[in-house]
Amino acid sequence: MAKKLEGNMWTSRWGLILASIGMAVGTGNIWRFPRVSAANGGAAFFFAYVVAIFLWAIPLLAAEGVWGKVSRMGIIGSFKVVCGRGWTWAGATMAAFVLGIVFYYGVVVGWCIRYLVYALTGVFKPGLDTEALWKAFASNGMQQSLLFALVIAICMWICSKGVAGGLEKACKVMVPAIFILLIFLAVRAAFLPGAIKGYEFYFTARMSDFLNPKTYLEAFTQVAWSTGAGWGLFLTYFVYVKKTEDIMLAATTTCFADSTAGFLAGMCVIPTIFAYAPDPMAAVKAGNTGMAFIHLTRLFAEIPGGTIMAIGFFLALVLAALSSEIAMIEMGARLLEDAGWSRKKATWGIGIVTLALGLPSAMNMTFLDNQDWVWGVGLLVSGLLMSLGAMKVGVKKIWDEHIEPYTEMKHEWMFSAIKLFPVWFAIIFGWWTMQAISWYPGEWYKWLPISKYTFTPGTMFWQWGIVIAVSLVLNNWLANKMSHSLEV
Amino acid sequence: MWMFNMAISFLVIVGGLLYCLKMVITKTEIDE
Numbered sequence: 001m002a003k004k005l006e007g008n009m010w011t012s013r014w015g016l017i018l019a020s021i022g023m024a025v026g027t028g029n030i031w032r033f034p035r036v037s038a039a040n041g042g043a044a045f046f047f048a049y050v051v052a053i054f055l056w057a058i059p060l061l062a063a064e065g066v067w068g069k070v071s072r073m074g075i076i077g078s079f080k081v082v083c084g085r086g087w088t089w090a091g092a093t094m095a096a097f098v099l100g101i102v103f104y105y106g107v108v109v110g111w112c113i114r115y116l117v118y119a120l121t122g123v124f125k126p127g128l129d130t131e132a133l134w135k136a137f138a139s140n141g142m143q144q145s146l147l148f149a150l151v152i153a154i155c156m157w158i159c160s161k162g163v164a165g166g167l168e169k170a171c172k173v174m175v176p177a178i179f180i181l182l183i184f185l186a187v188r189a190a191f192l193p194g195a196i197k198g199y200e201f202y203f204t205a206r207m208s209d210f211l212n213p214k215t216y217l218e219a220f221t222q223v224a225w226s227t228g229a230g231w232g233l234f235l236t237y238f239v240y241v242k243k244t245e246d247i248m249l250a251a252t253t254t255c256f257a258d259s260t261a262g263f264l265a266g267m268c269v270i271p272t273i274f275a276y277a278p279d280p281m282a283a284v285k286a287g288n289t290g291m292a293f294i295h296l297t298r299l300f301a302e303i304p305g306g307t308i309m310a311i312g313f314f315l316a317l318v319l320a321a322l323s324s325e326i327a328m329i330e331m332g333a334r335l336l337e338d339a340g341w342s343r344k345k346a347t348w349g350i351g352i353v354t355l356a357l358g359l360p361s362a363m364n365m366t367f368l369d370n371q372d373w374v375w376g377v378g379l380l381v382s383g384l385l386m387s388l389g390a391m392k393v394g395v396k397k398i399w400d401e402h403i404e405p406y407t408e409m410k411h412e413w414m415f416s417a418i419k420l421f422p423v424w425f426a427i428i429f430g431w432w433t434m435q436a437i438s439w440y441p442g443e444w445y446k447w448l449p450i451s452k453y454t455f456t457p458g459t460m461f462w463q464w465g466i467v468i469a470v471s472l473v474l475n476n477w478l479a480n481k482m483s484h485s486l487e488v
Numbered sequence: 489m490w491m492f493n494m495a496i497s498f499l500v501i502v503g504g505l506l507y508c509l510k511m512v513i514t515k516t517e518i519d520e
Contacts, residue, residue, distance in 0.1 A: 012516075013515070013516050017512060043497060046497045199494060244519075249512060253505070256501065259505070408515055
């Protein structure tokens with residue numbers, strides 16, 4: 001018997017908005033946005049970032065909202081319903097790409113929990129060798145596996161409670177807490193002696209940065225990875241909305257909340273680094289984990305009252321990461337429910353699969369790096385499939401029938417911009433591929449062993465190729481299986 | 489100059505969010 005939408009939906013618009021913000025705000029906002037924005041022109045980057053929100057994220061999220069609301073099914077089933085049976089493989093490919101991220105992202109959430117515990121137990125003391133601490137933890141596969149299992153258990157527990165009883169309740173606490181913590185950290189950082197040097201560096205606008213194509217390439221990439229556009233998570237959340245829900249408003253609010261989280265994180269991280277780090281640029285260029293777990297941790301150990309800052313920072317990181325992981329587990333569970341599984345079985349099913357396929361990433365950091373590279377860049381392809389699906393159905397038709405009648409934001413161009421998506425995709429994807437080719441001259445097409453060819457274009461193309469080939473072969477089988485939409 | 493840029497960045501990003509949240513409140517009130 002088909003499940004009813006009633007009783008399986010958000011209890012309020014705020015529930016949907018907060019869950020969508022929780023989905024988008026993740027570790028990328030807190031440890032990547034400050035680093036990448038500072039290294040790419042600061043003020044110029046913010047300008048490029050806002051442009052990217054309108055050209056990349058909002059149109060994709062809006063299309064996702066339509067897919068979820070119209071089909072009342074997850075990624076795979078929604079492609080079948082909206083684009084036709086022959087497009088089921090596109091949904092399956094998108095789902096597989098995002099599941100590729102679910103499998104290792106839980107490990108990353110585990111790192112954040114471990115560092116929160118370090119902060120709470122007073123491990124960060126002056127003179128601490130933070131690099132040795134990180135290396136010891138990173139090489140301890142058993143500890144990472146246990147933390148990973150804990151993270152997945154928490155996500156399964158929340159998702160098993162349902163949309164209103166689990167996801168909405170959790171996000172109503174977690175998302176405001178993330179913003180309160182980030183505001184507290186930004187205000188605390190402002191009072192550090194020397195913080196002003198950080199602001200000066202961060203907000204000085206240089207014309208050369210505005211004219212530098214790299215500023216825009218980095219900003220578009222950050223938007224693609226940070227807002228969750230084209231991942232199918234927003235799509236999954238829109239399965240549970242009222243027919244009259246305003247898609248444009250939810251998409252725009254999610255994007256600006258995501259940007260604000262990154263901006264606040266930057267207002268905390270950059271002044272702190274410039275106030276205390278002997279070589280601020282080394283910290284900015286140290287990579288995500290290097291900056292958060294080595295450089296910032298060292299500073300927290302030295303700053304007066306730094307323990308409180310460390311607790312606030314890592315708690316914000318844990319909540320942000322967890323609210324995104326929950327969205328990804330829900331995405332997987334929705335797929336199984338579409339195939340006729342009960343919610344309880346579906347959350348158990350996706351949880352067990354995630355545990356099994358995430359363990360290699362928990363045990364081996366190089367494998368995790370490889371997966372991060374392959375499926376991270378794969379999200380660009382996922383966005384492309386979404387935009388091609390929208391063009392197949394008809395951008396004008398989607399706007400007129402499913403978006404415009406229910407929205408207060410009657411700016412058609414905000415959705416029509418999806419037609420330009422393939423152009424942005426070609427530029428951004430081409431840039432990343434060319435960079436990766438330059439990292440492995442003469443060997444860029446190789447992919448095994450993964451430990452040697454961790455970031456080659458070859459490793460991306462082979463793994464994507466396998467997923468796309470399997471999705472194409474299983475197209476009809478999946479189309480038949482995905483037949484349990486929520487009944488309105 | 490950097491203070492002006494900071495103010496503009498704050499206005500666009502945080503102001504954009506506050507504007508959206510205001511619209512959410514208004515729409516929710518109308519729906520109710």
